[in-house]
Amino acid sequence: SAVISQKPSRDICQRGTSLTIQCQVDSQVTMMFWYRQQPGQSLTLIATANQGSEATYESGFVIDKFPISRPNLTFSTLTVSNMSPEDSSIYLCSVEYARGYGYTFGSGTRLTVV
Amino acid sequence: AQKVTQAQTEISVVEKEDVTLDCVYETRDTTYYLFWYKQPPSGELVFLIRRNSFDEQNEISGRYSWNFQKSTSSFNFTITASQVVDSAVYFCALSVNQGGKLIFGQGTELSVKP
Numbered sequence: 001s002a003v004i005s006q007k008p009s010r011d012i013c014q015r016g017t018s019l020t021i022q023c024q025v026d027s028q029v030t031m032m033f034w035y036r037q038q039p040g041q042s043l044t045l046i047a048t049a050n051q052g053s054e055a056t057y058e059s060g061f062v063i064d065k066f067p068i069s070r071p072n073l074t075f076s077t078l079t080v081s082n083m084s085p086e087d088s089s090i091y092l093c094s095v096e097y098a099r100g101y102g103y104t105f106g107s108g109t110r111l112t113v114v
Numbered sequence: 115a116q117k118v119t120q121a122q123t124e125i126s127v128v129e130k131e132d133v134t135l136d137c138v139y140e141t142r143d144t145t146y147y148l149f150w151y152k153q154p155p156s157g158e159l160v161f162l163i164r165r166n167s168f169d170e171q172n173e174i175s176g177r178y179s180w181n182f183q184k185s186t187s188s189f190n191f192t193i194t195a196s197q198v199v200d201s202a203v204y205f206c207a208l209s210v211n212q213g214g215k216l217i218f219g220q221g222t223e224l225s226v227k228p
Contacts, residue, residue, distance in 0.1 A: 042205065043216075104161065
C-alpha cells in the first residue's frame with residue numbers, strides 16, 4: 001500500500017499570498033488527486049494530476065487559482081494562489097494505494113487565510 | 115451523473131448502543147465501487163471498506179458491518195456496541211472508474227457519549 005507524506009500540515013496565511021502544498025508518495029502512482037474540504041463540509045475534488053500532462057480540473061476550479069505540478073510518479077504540488085478567507089479549508093491529496101482496491105489520503109493541510 | 119447521499123447529518127448515541135449510518139448512491143454505470151471512510155477530529159481520512167458493484171455480500175469486521183443492497187442503491191454501515199472512540203465524521207463515497215475520482219457524500223457526524 002502507498003504511504004503519502006503531505007506538508008505543511010497547517011498554515012496561517014495573509015490574503016493575497018500563495019501557498020504551495022506538497023505530497024510525496026512512497027511508490028509510483030499514475031494518478032494523484034487533490035481535494036478540498038471546506039469547514040464542516042464534505043470533500044470536493046479539485047483536480048486529477050497525471051505525470052507528464054496537464055492536470056484535469058473539476059468544474060468550478062481553474063488552473064490560475066490552483067496550479068498543480070506533477071514532475072514524476074511520486075510527487076505533486078498544489079498551489080493556492082492569491083488567497084482569500086474563502087480559501088480557508090483542509091486540502092488533501094490522494095492516490096489509489098493498491099490497484100483496484102482503494103485510496104489512501106495524505107494527512108491534510110489545514111489552511112487559514114486571514 | 116453520480117451522487118452520494120448521506121441523509122443523516124448528525125447522530126448521537128450512548129456508548130454500547132448500535133448505530134446505522136445510511137448511504138444511498140446514484141449512478142447509471144454497471145461497474146462501480148463504494149467506500150466508507152472515517153474522519154476523526156484530527157482530520158485524517160481512514161479507509162474502512164471498499165465494495166465493488168458485483169459483490170453484494172455483506173461484510174463484517176469486528177464491530178463494523180456493511181449492508182450493500184443494489185436493489186435500493188444503498189450501502190449502509192452499522193457499528194455494534196459503539197464506543198467513544200467511534201466518534202467521528204463518516205463519509206460514504208463512490209467511484210465509477212477503477213482508479214478514478216471519488217464522489218463523497220456529505221458525511222454523518224457520529225457522537226458517542228459515555
